Amino acid sequence: xxxxxxxxxxxxxxxxxxxxxxxxxxxxxxxxxxxxxxxxxxxxxxxxxxxxxxxxxxxxxxxxxxxxxxxxxxxxxxxxxxxxxxxxxxxxxxxxx
Numbered sequence: 001x002x003x004x005x006x007x008x009x010x011x012x013x014x015x016x017x018x019x020x021x022x023x024x025x026x027x028x029x030x031x032x033x034x035x036x037x038x039x040x041x042x043x044x045x046x047x048x049x050x051x052x053x054x055x056x057x058x059x060x061x062x063x064x065x066x067x068x069x070x071x072x073x074x075x076x077x078x079x080x081x082x083x084x085x086x087x088x089x090x091x092x093x094x095x096x097x
Contacts, residue, residue: 054083 038046061069061079069075074082081087 058083 037043058079061074061082066076069079
């Protein structure tokens with residue numbers, strides 16, 4: 001027996017995530033301009049936006065199944081470590097060297 005399926009039953013959207021920021025992977029990393037950093041209230045707003053984006057990415061990873069995480073080389077324990085500054089420090093030092 002076979003059942004009819006529609007194309008919409010197979011439609012899905014891939015999350016917009018990368019494991020590591022591309023600027024850390026690139027061999028020729030461009031140094032950020034220190035003078036262009038926001039100050040005062042704008043700095044607080046910028047930090048809040050970065051935090052919100054990070055939380056959204058963590059939520060997307062947490063919604064993935066174990067198999068989907070394995071496909072990108074992660075497991076449940078790695079989800080929060082991906083965004084931990086100490087965990088990615090070795091990549092930053094190699095990129096800046």
